[in-house]
Amino acid sequence: xxxxxxxxxxxxxxxxLVEATVLEWQVAVGDTIGRNDPLVEVETTKSxxxxxxxxxxxxxxxxAREEDVVPVGEPLVTFAVEVEESAPQAxxxxxxxxxxxxxxxxxxxxxxxx
Amino acid sequence: MTVNPVEDVTMRYAxxxxxxxxxxxxxxxxxGFGTDFDMNWRxxxxxxxxxxxxxxxxxxxxxxxxxxxxxxxxxxxxxxxxVADILAMLDELDVRAVDAVGYSMGSRLAWELALTAPERVRxxxxxxxxxxxxxxxxxxxxxxEGDSPFDHVYRTVAGLPGNDAEALAACVRGQxxxxxxxxxxxxxxxxxxxxGAKDAVAEGAAxxxxxxxxxxxxxxxxxxxxxxxSRVFKQAVADFLGARGSGSGx
Numbered sequence: 001x002x003x004x005x006x007x008x009x010x011x012x013x014x015x016x017l018v019e020a021t022v023l024e025w026q027v028a029v030g031d032t033i034g035r036n037d038p039l040v041e042v043e044t045t046k047s048x049x050x051x052x053x054x055x056x057x058x059x060x061x062x063x064a065r066e067e068d069v070v071p072v073g074e075p076l077v078t079f080a081v082e083v084e085e086s087a088p089q090a091x092x093x094x095x096x097x098x099x100x101x102x103x104x105x106x107x108x109x110x111x112x113x114x
Numbered sequence: 115m116t117v118n119p120v121e122d123v124t125m126r127y128a129x130x131x132x133x134x135x136x137x138x139x140x141x142x143x144x145x146g147f148g149t150d151f152d153m154n155w156r157x158x159x160x161x162x163x164x165x166x167x168x169x170x171x172x173x174x175x176x177x178x179x180x181x182x183x184x185x186x187x188x189x190x191x192x193x194x195x196x197v198a199d200i201l202a203m204l205d206e207l208d209v210r211a212v213d214a215v216g217y218s219m220g221s222r223l224a225w226e227l228a229l230t231a232p233e234r235v236r237x238x239x240x241x242x243x244x245x246x247x248x249x250x251x252x253x254x255x256x257x258x259e260g261d262s263p264f265d266h267v268y269r270t271v272a273g274l275p276g277n278d279a280e281a282l283a284a285c286v287r288g289q290x291x292x293x294x295x296x297x298x299x300x301x302x303x304x305x306x307x308x309x310g311a312k313d314a315v316a317e318g319a320a321x322x323x324x325x326x327x328x329x330x331x332x333x334x335x336x337x338x339x340x341x342x343x344s345r346v347f348k349q350a351v352a353d354f355l356g357a358r359g360s361g362s363g364x
Binding site: 015036043047052 | 339
């Protein structure tokens with residue numbers, strides 16, 4: 001197995017937001033983390049969110065310090081991820097499914113009858 | 115007695131079971147004014163924290179918020195209506211008791227829930243909440259136009275997608291019609307109060323926790339808007355809930 005460095009940029013947080021402030025890193029350089037593990041807590045003008053890790057791997061570099069303002073699309077973190085040297089280059093076909101289960105039930109609240 | 119004088123209100127809620135449950139009492143998450151379950155709790159990483167603790171999480175979009183119905187009559191936003199919604203949800207889910215965790219307005223409602231139905235609240239966590247009237251200094255006819263702490267909160271949430279300004283204003287008026295009172299207290303319910311060190315809305319939270327015989331955790335460097343996602347807050351709640359014991363209140 002070999003390692004390959006992949007840099008993750010600040011994703012589009014929606015609602016026309018163009019930047020976010022780093023509140024607190026949830027990982028440190030050298031940490032090995034799983035996909036969807038908490039990566040970084042950021043704040044926009046709308047709210048604070050925790051961004052989950054898009055990759056499993058080892059954290060090589062954090063590109064922003066806490067309290068830094070990071071524009072959408074700018075580097076956030078670099079991971080070293082394991083790749084199989086002999087494997088053919090795999091392409092991703094289709095969409096990665098959303099993992100979060102949406103709330104699935106509703107309750108109908110009725111006024112008292114008496 | 116609680117009645118809904120007009121049409122019924124449909125409330126959406128999330129029910130997130132744990133894959134590896136450690137406790138049969140679910141955690142009820144009650145979001146703050148102007149947000150919803152997804153924004154207040156999911157986007158801030160709470161479901162994962164509770165999942166790791168082996169806890170089932172249940173959380174509504176409170177009436178007037180998120181995907182739930184948004185009536186515009188202030189009378190429908192009195193605290194007792196929110197409490198009735200929550201109790202109906204727990205009945206539907208056949209949940210006898212919860213550990214109730216609120217943020218901001220959700221804390222006030224968790225407190226009301228514990229007063230109304232003490233047998234259904236095993237423990238209480240009040241985040242971003244203090245004993246002062248959160249709506250002090252607010253002109254309820256024109257929320258968001260003044261300079262009180264709550265005016266700032268209102269301005270932050272008023273522009274969020276999916277929010278209905280008329281419903282939010284009605285919610286403000288409904289809440290303002292029943293100012294929070296520290297007494298009576300939900301006796302015998304273990305209490306944790308947590309607030310950002312710079313949270314103007316939660317002023318007096320530490321002393322309030324002391325008067326209630328509860329514990330207090332200050333979230334360093336945080337304000338009302340950004341304390342909810344803090345790791346310090348999550349860890350304090352996980353520790354507090356973990357100390358409640360397994361299955362004792364179900």
